[in-house]
Amino acid sequence: MTVRVPAKVNLQLAVGPPRADGYHDLVNVFHAVSLFDEVTASAAGSATGSATGSGTGGSGVTVEVTGESAGEVPLDEDNLAVRAARALARHAGRPPGVRLVIRKAIPVAGGMAGGSADAAAALVACDRLWGLGLPAARLMDIGAELGSDVPFALLGGTAVGTGRGERLSPLPDAGPFHWVFALAGGGLSTPAVYAECDRLRAAAGQDPGEPAISTALVAALAAGDARALGAALANDLEPAALALRPSLAGVLAAGREHGALGALVSGSGPTCAFLAGSAGRAKSLAAALRAAGVCRAAVTAAGPVPGATVVSGG
Ligand SMILES: C[C@](O)(CO)[C@H](O)COP(=O)(O)OP(=O)(O)OC[C@H]1O[C@@H](n2ccc(N)nc2=O)[C@H](O)[C@@H]1O
């Protein structure tokens, strides 16, 4: 059972003050883009392919990871796909026997929710493999226990997340929109970026107040107006990501210089996202970023795309 699952970029990430439970209330406009991981689930003990890395993720779940930065992905209980398979088995009251193979294209610790995507894909793949047929809402609830970004990886499209980002409402979107992602060498830790955001605000005496959705952004999405969308992109975590990784300022500047309609750090970073006016412009912007030597790689993608989807074995 193979499931394809997209990366996300946050078009607006408005972050409230820290909550008592350590999370932050958000207004989080998620947008799924055509950069995909693939997760294959098969019966435990089935044949293995060539492995960049493989390991046992606890009783009855094995995992193998290939592709983009596969060596940086944990192969034990810390792997979010392993945790997803085990959580689903627990909810279904059955043993978790499964072999997972993850083919990564989404950058690891890049702010594009790659681990969450793999968790969502594992939920869908194991649900089918085990013949559970759970309703989407139930998979979303299990996903939300695994991480704030997991429910959106199941849903896809464009949606606003409130609470810690897990309570989703789809947003009307007259895409496609064309993107370039500048991948960095090395990741950033999501909790560290949130903590730096709190620290910077406290040092500046800023009270963030309740996060609110940008009406300009919602209108631009609904109208399919890439220029207006580019102007409305906003990420409250960006100053923190820039403080922790100052070189990102040069990446954003290079993208703007080469004609991006909008530029921002994706989520907690360090991937930088650039909006282009067409697929052709995205391609030339990616080439210009590569030539400028400001990033490890530059890839193009379009959004919105669907969430975790069975592509074979279903
Ligand atoms: C930055 C984003 O990717 C934007 O979509 C998400 O907010 C992060 O989502 P995620 O990686 O699924 O995060 P989780 O696994 O739920 O939480 C990891 C850590 O991020 C911080 N965190 C996450 C979500 C949130 N609303 N407030 C937070 O402060 C907390 O320190 C938490 O312990």
Ligand SMILES: Nc1ncnc2c1ncn2[C@@H]1O[C@H](COP(=O)(O)OP(=O)(O)OP(=O)(O)O)[C@@H](O)[C@H]1O
């Ligand atoms: N399947 C997985 N793929 C990638 N990383 C994983 C996976 N499972 C666990 N991890 C761990 O999670 C950490 C964060 O990885 P991930 O790629 O999800 O980050 P991210 O894209 O910045 O997340 P987000 O945007 O949701 O905050 C990694 O450093 C890695 O240790």
